[in-house]
Amino acid sequence: MTATLPLISLRSVGRTYRTDGIAVTAVRNVTFDVDQGEILAVMGPSGSGKSTLMNMIGLLDLPSEGAIYLEGTNVADLSEDRRSTLRARSIGFVFQSYNLLARHNAIENVALPLVYCGVGHKERLGRAEQSLEAVGMLHRAHHFPRQLSGGEQQRVAIARALIASPLIILADEPTGALDSRTGAEILALFAALNQRGQTVVMITHDPRIAMQCRRTIRLHDGELVSDETIAPLLPRRSIGS
Amino acid sequence: MTMLQGFRIALHALRLNPLRSFLTMLGIVIGVASIVTVFAIGAGAQLRLQEQIRSIGANVLMIMPGAVYQGGVRLKDGSKLTMTESDVQAILEQIPEIQAAAGSIAGTAQVIHEGKNWNTTINGTTTGHFMVRDWQLSSGRYFSNAEEAAAGKVVILGSTVARELFAPGDDPIGAQIRIMKVPLEVVGVLDRKDPAQDDVAFVPLTTAKLRFLGSASNINRDSVAYIIAKVAADGQMAGARSEIESLLRQRHRVPAGQDDDFKVQDPAAAMEAQQGAIRTVALLLVAIASVSLLVGGISIMNVMIVSVTERTREIGIRRALGGRMRDIRLQFLCEALVLCLLGGAIGVLSGVTLSMTVARMAGWITSIDSEAIALALAFSIATGLIFGFYPAHKASKLSPIEALKTE
Numbered sequence: 085m086t087a088t089l090p091l092i093s094l095r096s097v098g099r100t101y102r103t104d105g106i107a108v109t110a111v112r113n114v115t116f117d118v119d120q121g122e123i124l125a126v127m128g129p130s131g132s133g134k135s136t137l138m139n140m141i142g143l144l145d146l147p148s149e150g151a152i153y154l155e156g157t158n159v160a161d162l163s164e165d166r167r168s169t170l171r172a173r174s175i176g177f178v179f180q181s182y183n184l185l186a187r188h189n190a191i192e193n194v195a196l197p198l199v200y201c202g203v204g205h206k207e208r209l210g211r212a213e214q215s216l217e218a219v220g221m222l223h224r225a226h227h228f229p230r231q232l233s234g235g236e237q238q239r240v241a242i243a244r245a246l247i248a249s250p251l252i253i254l255a256d257e258p259t260g261a262l263d264s265r266t267g268a269e270i271l272a273l274f275a276a277l278n279q280r281g282q283t284v285v286m287i288t289h290d291p292r293i294a295m296q297c298r299r300t301i302r303l304h305d306g307e308l309v310s311d312e313t314i315a316p317l318l319p320r321r322s323i324g325s
Numbered sequence: 326m327t328m329l330q331g332f333r334i335a336l337h338a339l340r341l342n343p344l345r346s347f348l349t350m351l352g353i354v355i356g357v358a359s360i361v362t363v364f365a366i367g368a369g370a371q372l373r374l375q376e377q378i379r380s381i382g383a384n385v386l387m388i389m390p391g392a393v394y395q396g397g398v399r400l401k402d403g404s405k406l407t408m409t410e411s412d413v414q415a416i417l418e419q420i421p422e423i424q425a426a427a428g429s430i431a432g433t434a435q436v437i438h439e440g441k442n443w444n445t446t447i448n449g450t451t452t453g454h455f456m457v458r459d460w461q462l463s464s465g466r467y468f469s470n471a472e473e474a475a476a477g478k479v480v481i482l483g484s485t486v487a488r489e490l491f492a493p494g495d496d497p498i499g500a501q502i503r504i505m506k507v508p509l510e511v512v513g514v515l516d517r518k519d520p521a522q523d524d525v526a527f528v529p530l531t532t533a534k535l536r537f538l539g540s541a542s543n544i545n546r547d548s549v550a551y552i553i554a555k556v557a558a559d560g561q562m563a564g565a566r567s568e569i570e571s572l573l574r575q576r577h578r579v580p581a582g583q584d585d586d587f588k589v590q591d592p593a594a595a596m597e598a599q600q601g602a603i604r605t606v607a608l609l610l611v612a613i614a615s616v617s618l619l620v621g622g623i624s625i626m627n628v629m630i631v632s633v634t635e636r637t638r639e640i641g642i643r644r645a646l647g648g649r650m651r652d653i654r655l656q657f658l659c660e661a662l663v664l665c666l667l668g669g670a671i672g673v674l675s676g677v678t679l680s681m682t683v684a685r686m687a688g689w690i691t692s693i694d695s696e697a698i699a700l701a702l703a704f705s706i707a708t709g710l711i712f713g714f715y716p717a718h719k720a721s722k723l724s725p726i727e728a729l730k731t732e
Contacts (some may be wrong), residue, residue, distance in 0.1 A: 144645060165649045174645020183642045183729070187341050198646035200328055236398050244646070 089156045090252055091283055092141060098149035098306075099136050110136040110304045113150070118252070118285060120203075123278040125294040126287045128303035134287045135256065137303070141285065142175050142254045143167040155251070169266035172200040176245025180257035182237040184229040191225040193214060194244045203250055215243040219273060235266035242273060252283045259293060271296050331659035334450045337658055338632075349628045350668030350675020352621020353708060357672025359614035359680060364697035365680035367607030370691035374600045378593045382458035384559055386566060388412075388552040388573070391588045398582075406430075406548040406587040407586040410530070412576060413453075413552050419572060422565040424557050425630040427453035428530065429550030432538045436526055438502040446525045447488050447504060449533020457555040465498045465513030468529050472512075476531040480504070480515040483525040504528075507536050559598075563593060618704055622712035625664055629657060629716035630647035640720055641728025652723035662706065669705030673698050 099111040106228065111133040118124065128134050140143040140152055143159055154157050155176070159167060176197075177183075184193045184226040203211070216222045218238040229237055237256060245253050259267030271293060278284050286293060294300045302310040339346040392415045393405045413428045429450040436443050448454075452467040463484065472479050482490070482497060497511045509528065517523055528537070529551070556565045566589050573579075574586050633640070640653055649655075677693055684691040 139726055142645070167650070168647055168649040168652075170647075171645065177645050179729075183645075184643060185639055187338070196643070199326055200643075200649070200652060202327075202391070248647075256526045276475070 088120070088165065090153075091120050091122075091155060092118040093153040094141075094150070095153070096150035097137075097140065097147045097152060099133075099145065100141060100148045110306050111140070111147075111303075114191040114303075114306075114308045115150075115299060116311055118283065120251075120283055121278070121281050123274065123284040123297050124286070124298060124299040124301060125297040126285065126301045126303065127289065127291070127294045129289055129307075132303040133306035134289075134303055136306075138254055138256050138285075138287050141252075143171050149311060157204060171198070172197050173248050174251040176248070176250035176253040178238070178241050178245050178253060178255035178258045178262040182229070182241045182261075184237055186229050188228050189228050190221065190232070190240045190243075193240060195231070196244060196251055197248050211247055212243070216240070219243045220247060234262050234265075235269060238262065238266075238270050239273065242270070242277075246277070246282075252285060253277070255284065255286045257288055257290075258286060259290070260288075267293075298307075326648070326655060328655070328659070329516045331655045333387040334512050334656050334665060335659040335663045339663060341698060343565055344462040345628065346664060348666075349625055350621070350671070352624050353665055353668030353705050354621075354672040355619050356614055356616075356618030356674065357705055358671045358676040358703045359617060360611055361673055361676025361693070361697055362680045362706070363607055363610040363614060364700075365676070365691040365693045366683060366689060367487070367603060367610075368692040368694055368697070369680075370603045370607075371385075371600055372692050373690045374521055374596050374603070377521075378540050378596050380458075380522045383594050384458070384556040384557065384562060385457055385592065386554045386556060386562070386569065387590045387592055388416075388554065388569065388570070389588050389590060390551070391586050391596045392584045393586050398474070405586075407577065408552055408573075409547040410549060411547060412573060413549065415572060415576060416458075416552065416569060417555055420565060422556050422558075422566045422568070423456060424555045425453045425456035426552060426554035427451045427457055428552045429454060430530065430533055430548075430550045434492065434537065436486060436502055436504050438500065438607035441490050443486055443489040445483075446713045447533065447537060448525055448527050449530045449538060450527055451530055454527070457553045460518065460567070461516045462513045464496070471532060473529045476535045477529055477714045478507065478509045478532065478536075479512045479529065480509040481515060481527040482511060483523040484517045485520070487528050488527070505537055517653045550610065562594075566591065595712060602606050613705075618708055622665075623670065623707040625661055625709070626712035626716060629661055629713060630719070632660070633657060633716050633720040636720075637728045637731040640723050641725050641731065644723075645710050645729060650721040653723075657717035658713045659709070662709040662718065665705040665713075666702070666708030669702045672705070674700060 097111060097114045098109065100107050100109045102108075105183050116139065116275055126134055126137060136145065139294055140147055143154075146160050154170070162170065185196070188196075191212045193207060194215050195208040196213060213222060213225065216225055217271040219242050221239045221243060223234060224232060224236060224240070229240070232240065252275075258274070259270050262270060274286065275296065286297065288294060299311070299313040301308060346550060379556065390405060390407045394705045398508055403410060408428065410428055413426050417426050427450050429448055430450045431446055431603055433444060434447045451473055455467060462481075465481070468477070468479060471477065487497050490502060491500070497514055500511050501508050502511060503509070504526070515523070554565075554569070556562050569589055570585065574585060577586055579585055595638060645651060680693060683689060690710040
């Protein structure tokens, strides 16, 4: 186990933005690893650099200092196209505002990443059905996002994140737009996915969510201030109501 | 992402806004429809002219009577028949480029066969006339030498006259018809040429003079109304023409400096000039129609730019889910292409319908050729690519992080 490469390694990662000649450092000197099968929360108040960190782990952005390794590969060495393809195959995004395409129904939304993996139409729909079933949303396959509740939309979004069997699910405030009961259900879903071996990284400012995760990384002003692992894992029945 | 997937996504997006999509492609529809219609009408006019040129015959010169002076008064062209049968003879014998020539006199009369009658042109001429015009018989024979010499009571019918006087299964050859109370035997029926040419009955020149048209005071025994002559080869037309002119001036004793009392025409050349004029007008109309295509293209570009702005978040989502820049570009390019292709297809259909309606209502000949349709469609594809590229490129350049932040 220890001999295997970490899924993701961040080494002295920093990100500085330059707008109108003023340099703003969003992330500074962050180093940590994420192993296969982990579930971890990245915590911090707004402006602490959580989103910037998530964009970099999700290959939407590159660090300006240090390096990020995905399964041993420095992502900065990959072309823009290659990083896009890796996003389709290896990263599953879950957003606070769901980000479903309003003009497409649930099953089409779920199948979308496979379009960019070069999977044919029939297979896409078949796999989208399986994915919807895994989050308990198969009965809503042909509903449009506006016909679904917030919790249902987030389940569809999770199904979409799962469809390409990604290495990692990156969830940015996944319960931020939900009431606490529905939020708890969504968290339970992530925990259940993690039980089956899915690596999950959650970004949140909510300490209650962080408490559900075995490992919590805290950021403040772009710097890593703590990296704690609680053992043992909390029993699953304490998650949710 | 493949082209096919691009088109599927494009169709899905365009179906959501059918009115907007239709209005966007309207410029292309109008442009393509105009091009197809103009081409169809232009090609039809050319076809008709070619038909007319063919019906006259290849390399034919026509010699008509010209200005005549009587006591210092210049009379209207053609008011006196100045050409004679001996002119025909002289042209045939003295100008080597002339293969065949014939003089004609013509008038109109009623032709009668049993219960039917028909008003048509009676043309008195010689067998040379049919040689000049490459006019074959569909049945029967031409005039014999004896008939031409002795004013034989024979007639060769144009196909229209044959159709009007005889029932379909009825063989006109050998039948008796009457023209101005003179009974004539039908010896031949001519091939169809052109509706304007086929309404005619030919009799020997001698017969026409003796029995029908010879009583008019301005016709002397020898004169003919016009002469047609066939030149051996296309390149000899100009030479033959000037030789005929000098020969006739000499024969008619036209003093130097005075107008000829005849004129030599090349009907095919005149028609070709007309054809050139039609081509110019058609080209002008196509140019105007192209402006509509250009405006249509600009309108597509405009709507696509708006659409990219409206769908910034969608672009961000697609990029986050693994869409490459080129996938985004392809998606929007496909939308522009689908708009143009659909507009082009509707335009071709309306253009074909329009030209068929024009053909029926105005009685014009129109000709829809696949080349014009292919050209119009190629134009619309080009429009889609040219005007769709910039918005698509713009969409692909959006930063996914910024795009995801957009509301």
